[in-house]
Amino acid sequence: GGIITQTPKFLIGQEGQKLTLKCQQNFNHDTMYWYRQDSGKGLRLIYYSITENDLQKGDLSEGYDASREKKSSFSLTVTSAQKNEMAVFLCASSIPGGNAEQFFGPGTRLTVL
Amino acid sequence: GEQVEQRPPHLSVREGDSAIIICTYTDSATAYFSWYKQEAGAGLQLLMSVLSNVDRKEEQGLTVLLNKKDKRLSLNLTAAHPGDSAVYFCAVSPNSGTYQRFGTGTKLQVVP
Numbered sequence A: 001g002g003i004i005t006q007t008p009k010f011l012i013g014q015e016g017q018k019l020t021l022k023c024q025q026n027f028n029h030d031t032m033y034w035y036r037q038d039s040g041k042g043l044r045l046i047y048y049s050i051t052e053n054d055l056q057k058g059d060l061s062e063g064y065d066a067s068r069e070k071k072s073s074f075s076l077t078v079t080s081a082q083k084n085e086m087a088v089f090l091c092a093s094s095i096p097g098g099n100a101e102q103f104f105g106p107g108t109r110l111t112v113l
Numbered sequence B: 001g002e003q004v005e006q007r008p009p010h011l012s013v014r015e016g017d018s019a020i021i022i023c024t025y026t027d028s029a030t031a032y033f034s035w036y037k038q039e040a041g042a043g044l045q046l047l048m049s050v051l052s053n054v055d056r057k058e059e060q061g062l063t064v065l066l067n068k069k070d071k072r073l074s075l076n077l078t079a080a081h082p083g084d085s086a087v088y089f090c091a092v093s094p095n096s097g098t099y100q101r102f103g104t105g106t107k108l109q110v111v112p
Helices: none
Strands: A004-007 A010-013 A019-025 A031-038 A042-049 A064-070 A073-078 A086-094 A108-112 B004-007 B010-014 B019-025 B030-038 B044-051 B056-059 B062-067 B072-077 B086-094 B106-111
Touching: A004 A086, A010 A019, A019 A031, A019 A086, A019 A108, A031 A064, A031 A073, A042 A064, A042 A073, A073 A086, B004 B086, B010 B019, B019 B086, B019 B106, B030 B062, B044 B056, B044 B062, B072 B086
Parallel strands: A010 A108, B010 B106
Antiparallel strands: A004 A019, A019 A073, A031 A042, A031 A086, A064 A073, A086 A108, B004 B019, B019 B072, B030 B044, B030 B086, B056 B062, B062 B072, B086 B106
């Protein structure tokens, strides 16, 4: 089996701050994903990457940057945190293809003061 | 693009009762359907998945029904127990898709 690690678990930022979230997986999966989870809105895809150094925009990419430095890691940057923003960011990985089971990390909970 | 609606957003049932969650989708090319479970403070875990050539699948107290004509997918927990309390998400993908689209989630509470 494998595991997905997300750091930090909790992230508190200030309005306008640039914040970076990190994700590591040891499944040796090619594809990795970043989702934002808001209450009542489900999971919305921010970015995904099908291989090292690849980036694909999802439905919610505005206001975010991402980086796939190597196969096992995928970072997400909030370019300018919005005041009173609260959400959980989930990282996932899978083998290639939209019909592949995705394996999720435990999430990073963001609070912006 | 594909729109996925999920209902109800909240569901409370007594232990031993059935719980039914429904998703509807819009794209007739959707070919792959999944249900995920998210326990408190954790990521999602796959419960069951079906391809579009399957109308019904049962596994360990869970039943997935797919109605392609109405573009409706349902998950039935036939005898819910408190350990089933969690948030449930459907996810769909077209045959040639590179990622899945998730529903809005259903928070299920099973009371003893």
